[in-house]
Amino acid sequence: MTHVFHRHLRNTPPVAVAASGMTLRDAAGREYLDASGGAAVSSLGHAHPDVLAAMHAQIDRLPYAHTSFFTTEVAEQLADELIRTAPEGMSHVYLVSGGSEAVESALKMARQYFVEIGQPQRTHFIARRQSYHGNTLGALAVGGNEWRRAPFAPILTPATHVAPCYPYREQRADETPEAYGLRLAGELEAAILAQGADRVIAFVAETVGGATAGVLTPVPGYFKAVRAVCDKYGVLLILDEVMCGMGRTGTLYACEQEGVVPDLVTIAKGLGGGYQPVGAVLAQKKIVEAMSKGSGFFQHGHTYLGHPVACAAALAVQQVIHRDGLLAKVRDDGIAFGQMLRDEIGNHPHVGDIRGRGFFWGVELVADRGSKAPFDPARAVNALIKKDAMARGLLCYPFGGTVDGRQGDHVLLAPPFIASRQDLQKIAALLAESIDAVTRAAA
Numbered sequence: 001m002t003h004v005f006h007r008h009l010r011n012t013p014p015v016a017v018a019a020s021g022m023t024l025r026d027a028a029g030r031e032y033l034d035a036s037g038g039a040a041v042s043s044l045g046h047a048h049p050d051v052l053a054a055m056h057a058q059i060d061r062l063p064y065a066h067t068s069f070f071t072t073e074v075a076e077q078l079a080d081e082l083i084r085t086a087p088e089g090m091s092h093v094y095l096v097s098g099g100s101e102a103v104e105s106a107l108k109m110a111r112q113y114f115v116e117i118g119q120p121q122r123t124h125f126i127a128r129r130q131s132y133h134g135n136t137l138g139a140l141a142v143g144g145n146e147w148r149r150a151p152f153a154p155i156l157t158p159a160t161h162v163a164p165c166y167p168y169r170e171q172r173a174d175e176t177p178e179a180y181g182l183r184l185a186g187e188l189e190a191a192i193l194a195q196g197a198d199r200v201i202a203f204v205a206e207t208v209g210g211a212t213a214g215v216l217t218p219v220p221g222y223f224k225a226v227r228a229v230c231d232k233y234g235v236l237l238i239l240d241e242v243m244c245g246m247g248r249t250g251t252l253y254a255c256e257q258e259g260v261v262p263d264l265v266t267i268a269k270g271l272g273g274g275y276q277p278v279g280a281v282l283a284q285k286k287i288v289e290a291m292s293k294g295s296g297f298f299q300h301g302h303t304y305l306g307h308p309v310a311c312a313a314a315l316a317v318q319q320v321i322h323r324d325g326l327l328a329k330v331r332d333d334g335i336a337f338g339q340m341l342r343d344e345i346g347n348h349p350h351v352g353d354i355r356g357r358g359f360f361w362g363v364e365l366v367a368d369r370g371s372k373a374p375f376d377p378a379r380a381v382n383a384l385i386k387k388d389a390m391a392r393g394l395l396c397y398p399f400g401g402t403v404d405g406r407q408g409d410h411v412l413l414a415p416p417f418i419a420s421r422q423d424l425q426k427i428a429a430l431l432a433e434s435i436d437a438v439t440r441a442a443a
C-alpha cells in the first residue's frame with residue numbers, strides 16, 4: 001500500500017534506487033537505458049560529478065535565502081551566464097522552479113507589461129492546438145492538449161487556439177513548406193483581427209512542439225512570418241522552450257535556428273538537467289524597462305524563486321554543456337540518430353512519420369500508413385509501448401496526442417547529450433523491437 005499520490009492511482013511504478021550516466025536502476029535490480037531523459041530533462045545524464053560537486057558546495061555555503069530579502073551570488077552568476085548565451089536583446093532572467101511556473105510567470109509578465117504601458121485593454125492570449133505549456137491553470141489555458149484541458153475547461157481563462165505547424169498532417173499536397181508556413185501565419189493574423197488587434201497580449205508557442213504531438217519542427221520561415229504578424233499588431237511573442245531549449249535541438253535555444261527573437265522565452269527541464277527543479281523566463285529589455293520605469297515591481301512571486309542550490313545545479317549544467325562542446329555533439333550525433341531511426345523503423349508499416357532535430361525526435365505511429373489513420377485510442381498503443389520498452393530495459397516517452405479530435409500515438413526520444421553512438425544505436429534497435437511487438441498485437 002502506497003501513500004504517495006501517484007499519477008496512476010491503480011498501479012505503483014517500479015522504485016528507482018540509483019542512476020548513473022545513461023542508466024537508471026530499480027529496486028529489483030533491473031537497469032534501464034534512458035532514451036528520453038525522463039521527459040526531455042536529463043541533458044547530462046545521471047549523477048554527473050561536476051553538477052553534484054557544485055550542488056554540494058552550494059549546500060555547504062548557503063542552502064537557501066528568500067528573494068524578498070536577498071539576492072545570491074549564484075543566482076546572479078546563473079543569470080549572467082544565461083544572458084551571455086541568450087538570443088540578442090534579452091536583458092533579465094526570472095528564476096523559478098519549473099516549466100509551468102515559467103509559463104505562468106511569462107503570461108503575467110506579458111499582461112503586466114501592457115498594463116504598465118497604458119494598454120490595459122489587452123486581455124487575450126492566442127496559442128496553438130496540440131501544444132503543451134504546463135498543468136497549472138494559466139499554462140493549461142494557453143495549452144492545446146484537449147485531453148489535459150477537458151476536465152478543467154470550464155474554469156480556464158478563454159484563449160484562442162490556432163493550428164500548430166504540423167506538416168505531416170496539415171501541409172497540403174500542393175503547398176510548399178514555405179507557403180504552408182505563410183498560411184499558418186495568416187491564420188494567426190486572422191485570429192488577432194477577430195479578437196481586435198488591440199486586445200491581444202501575446203501569441204504563445206513552443207518553438208519545437210514537444211509533448212502533445214510528438215516533436216513538431218517548424219517549416220522554414222514559419223516563425224519569421226509569425227514574428228512579423230505579432231510586430232504588425234504590437235502583440236508579444238512568447239516562445240516556450242521548456243522542453244526544446246537548453247541545447248536539446250543542437251543550439252542552446254531552438255529559436256536560434258528560426259532566426260527570430262521572442263519577447264519572452266521560457267526554459268526549464270534541460271536548464272537544471274533534472275538535478276534540481278529550476279526554470280526561468282528570459283525577458284527583452286523593453287519589458288523589464290516598462291516595469292522598472294512604471295510600477296517598479298513585478299506583481300508575482302513564489303517562495304523558491306532563484307533557489308541557490310537549483311541555481312548552482314543549473315549553472316554547472318550550462319558550464320559543462322559549453323566546456324564539453326555538447327551543442328556541436330548534439331548537432332552531429334543528432335543527424336546520425338535520425339538516420340538510425342529511419343534505418344530501424346522508417347519502413348515499418350505502423351510508423352507514419354519520424355521527425356526531429358538534435359537529440360529531440362518524435363515517432364508518430366499510425367494504424368494505416370496510406371490514410372494516416374491513428375490507432376483506436378482504446379488500444380492505448382502508446383501506453384503499451386512504454387510498458388514493453390521498459391520490460392526491454394528502455395525508457396522512452398510515448399503518449400497520446402490529439403489528431404483531428406482523436407487520440408494519436410507518438411513516441412518521444414530525448415536522450416542525454418552524453419549518449420554515445422552505440423547508445424543511440426541501441427535505443428533505435430530496442431524501440432524498433434517494441435514498436436514491432438506492440439503494433440503486431442494491436443493491428
Ligand code: PLP
Pocket residue numbers: 039098099100101103132133134135206210211240241242243244268269
Ligand atoms: N512547457 C512545455 C513546452 C513543456 O513540455 C512542459 C512540460 O512538459 C511544461 C511547459 C511544463 O513544465 P513542468 O512540467 O516543469 O511544469
